[in-house]
Amino acid sequence: xxxxxxxxxxxxxxxxxxxxxxxxxxxxxxxxxxxxxxxxxxxxxxxxxxxxxxxxxxxxxxxxxxxxxxxxxxxxxxxxxxxxxxxxxxxxxxxxxxxxxxxxxxxxxxxxxxxxxxxxxxxxxxxxxxxxxxxxxxxxxxxxxxxxxxxxxxxxxxxxxxxxxxxxxxxxxxxxxxxxxxxxxxxxxxxxxxxxxxxxxxxxxxxxxxxxxxxxxxxxxxxxxxxxxxxxxxxxxxxxxxxxxxxxxxxxxxxxxxx
Amino acid sequence: xxxxxxxxxxxxxxxxxxxxxxxxxxxxxxxxxxxxxxxxxxxxxxxxxxxxxxxxxxxxxxxxxxxxxxxxxxxxxxxxxxxxxxxxxxxxxxxxxxxxxxxxxxxxxxxxxxxxxxxxxxxxxxxxxxxxxxxxxxxxxxxxxxxxxxxxxxxxxxxxxxxxxxxxxxxxxxxxxxxxxxxxxxxxxxxxxxxxxxxxxxxxxxxxxxxxxxxxxxxxxxxxxxxxxxxxxxxxxxxxxxxxxxxxxxxxxxxxxxxxxxxxxx
Numbered sequence: 001x002x003x004x005x006x007x008x009x010x011x012x013x014x015x016x017x018x019x020x021x022x023x024x025x026x027x028x029x030x031x032x033x034x035x036x037x038x039x040x041x042x043x044x045x046x047x048x049x050x051x052x053x054x055x056x057x058x059x060x061x062x063x064x065x066x067x068x069x070x071x072x073x074x075x076x077x078x079x080x081x082x083x084x085x086x087x088x089x090x091x092x093x094x095x096x097x098x099x100x101x102x103x104x105x106x107x108x109x110x111x112x113x114x115x116x117x118x119x120x121x122x123x124x125x126x127x128x129x130x131x132x133x134x135x136x137x138x139x140x141x142x143x144x145x146x147x148x149x150x151x152x153x154x155x156x157x158x159x160x161x162x163x164x165x166x167x168x169x170x171x172x173x174x175x176x177x178x179x180x181x182x183x184x185x186x187x188x189x190x191x192x193x194x195x196x197x198x199x200x201x202x203x204x205x206x207x208x209x210x211x212x213x214x215x216x217x218x219x220x221x222x223x224x225x226x227x228x229x230x231x232x233x234x235x236x237x238x239x240x241x242x243x244x245x246x247x248x249x250x251x252x253x254x255x256x257x258x259x
Numbered sequence: 260x261x262x263x264x265x266x267x268x269x270x271x272x273x274x275x276x277x278x279x280x281x282x283x284x285x286x287x288x289x290x291x292x293x294x295x296x297x298x299x300x301x302x303x304x305x306x307x308x309x310x311x312x313x314x315x316x317x318x319x320x321x322x323x324x325x326x327x328x329x330x331x332x333x334x335x336x337x338x339x340x341x342x343x344x345x346x347x348x349x350x351x352x353x354x355x356x357x358x359x360x361x362x363x364x365x366x367x368x369x370x371x372x373x374x375x376x377x378x379x380x381x382x383x384x385x386x387x388x389x390x391x392x393x394x395x396x397x398x399x400x401x402x403x404x405x406x407x408x409x410x411x412x413x414x415x416x417x418x419x420x421x422x423x424x425x426x427x428x429x430x431x432x433x434x435x436x437x438x439x440x441x442x443x444x445x446x447x448x449x450x451x452x453x454x455x456x457x458x459x460x461x462x463x464x465x466x467x468x469x470x471x472x473x474x475x476x477x478x479x480x481x482x483x484x485x486x487x488x489x490x491x492x493x494x495x496x497x498x499x500x501x502x503x504x505x506x507x508x509x510x511x512x513x514x515x516x517x518x519x520x521x522x523x524x525x
Binding site: 004005006007008009010032035036175178179182183185187194222223224225227228231234235237238243244245246247248249250252253254255256257 | 269291
C-alpha cells in the first residue's frame with residue numbers, strides 16, 4: 001500500500017483511551033478517533049452514556065470498551081490502563097478530556113469553599129497527571145498523549161477560578177510531560193477549545209437552545225459561530241497522527257479566533 | 260469510514276499559492292498541498308527552481324519578488340480562476356546576526372523580506388478572497404525565532420512580527436470567513452543552510468560573532484538539543500500547513516502552531 005499524504009492523517013491500528021467520553025466534546029473526540037481508524041476505550045461516570053457512545057464506535061467498525069468509574073480515583077485510572085492492555089492489546093493514545101465540577105455554582109474566589117476548589121483541581125488537573133502516568137506505564141514508545149485544556153487557562157476567568165487555574169496547570173503539565181517523555185518518542189500535546197455549547201457550558205452561561213444563534217456574537221467570536229465537538233475531535237486526530245510527529249509540548253487553541 | 264475524517268484534509272479542487280517554493284520548506288509545502296489534491300502555484304524569485312518543482316507536481320511556476328508590492332499585487336490579483344489558499348513561506352536569514360555587526364540597511368532588509376513581505380502578499384490575496392465572496396485560508400511561515408531569541412534583532416523581530424501579524428489579520432478577516440494562522444518551524448536543515456555552511460553563499464554569522472550572545476554557550480547548547488531527538492523535515496512543516504489550510508481546522512484562526520520537536524519549551 002502506498003503511503004499517501006492523506007494516509008498520514010489517519011490512525012490505522014490506533015488504540016485510544018478517551019476520558020469523559022459520555023457526551024459533549026469527549027464523545028466528539030471518540031467518534032473522530034474511531035472514524036480515523038482507532039479502537040477506543042471510553043470512560044466516564046455514567047455507564048449508560050459511554051455504552052451508547054461505544055455502540056456508535058462499533059457501528060464505525062472499530063472495537064470499543066466502556067468502563068464506568070471515577071477519574072479522580074487513582075486506582076481506577078490504573079485499572080483503566082490495565083483494561084486497555086488486556087482487551088485491546090495496549091494503547092497508542094491517551095486523551096484526558098474529563099473535566100467539570102460537582103458544584104458548578106459560579107462564585108468569586110473570595111467566596112469559594114475549599115471543597116469546590118479541591119474537587120475542580122482533582123478532576124481537571126490531578127486526573128490529567130494520573131492519566132499521563134498510567135499511559136506512560138502501559139504505552140509502547142512512539143505513542144501520544146493529548147490533554148484537553150480550555151481557553152479559560154489563558155486569561156482571567158471570573159466566577160470560574162478553580163477551573164481556569166486547573167487548565168493553566170494542564171498546559172504546564174503538557175509542556176513538562178512532553179520533555180520527560182520525549183526520549184521514548186511519546187509526544188504530549190494539548191487542545192484548548194473555546195466556546196463549545198456542551199451541557200456544562202450552557203449551564204455556566206445560563207443559556208438555552210434558543211440563545212445559541214446569538215451566543216457567538218454575544219461572546220465575541222470572530223468567526224461568528226460556536227465551536228463543535230467535531231472541531232476539537234479533528235484537532236485531536238491531527239495531533240495523534242504521524243502528520244504531527246515533530247510537534248510536542250504544544251497546546252493548539254481551537255476557538256474561532258475568540259479571546 | 261476512515262475516509263469520513265481523512266476527507267477533511269483533502270484539498271481537491273482548491274487553488275493554492277506557495278511563496279519561496281523553489282526549495283526547502285516551501286518546496287515541501289507545495290508538494291504536500293499538491294499531493295492532497297490542490298492545484299499549486301509555485302512562486303519564487305528563482306523561476307528556474309520554481310519551474311522544476313511545478314513541473315514535478317503539475318502546478319504552475321510564477322516568478323515573484325515578495326519585497327515588491329506591485330509585483331505581489333499583480334501575482335496574487337490574477338493567478339488562477341479562484342484563490343483559496345495562500346502560504347507565505349518566502350523569507351531569508353541572510354540578514355540575521357549581531358547588532359554589533361549589522362548595518363541599518365541589513366536590519367531593514369530583514370524586516371522587509373520577512374515581515375513587510377506578508378503585507379505585500381496578504382493585501383491583494385485578502386482583497387481577492389473577499390471579492391470571491393469570502394472564505395479561504397492563509398498561513399504565514401514564521402519561526403521559533405519569533406518565540407525565542409535566536410538570530411539577532413532583525414530576523415527575530417520580523418518573525419515575532421509575523422506571528423502577531425497573523426493574529427491581527429485573523430481578526431481583521433474573520434467576518435469574511437477567511438482564516439489566518441502562523442506556523443513556526445524549528446531547526447529544519449534545508450539546502451540554503453547547507454550552501455551557507457559550504458561557503459557557496461554568504462554566511463549570516465560574521466567572523467567575530469563569537470563575541471555576541473547569539474553564538475554564546477547558551478544558544479549553542481540549546482540548538483544542539485531537540486527533545487524529540489531529530490531535526491525537522493520540510494514534510495513536518497508541510498503537514499502542519501495542510502492541517503491549517505484544510506477543513507479539519509475550520510474553527511482555528513489567529514494561532515501560531517510551533518513545529519519544533521519540543522525545542523522552544525525546554
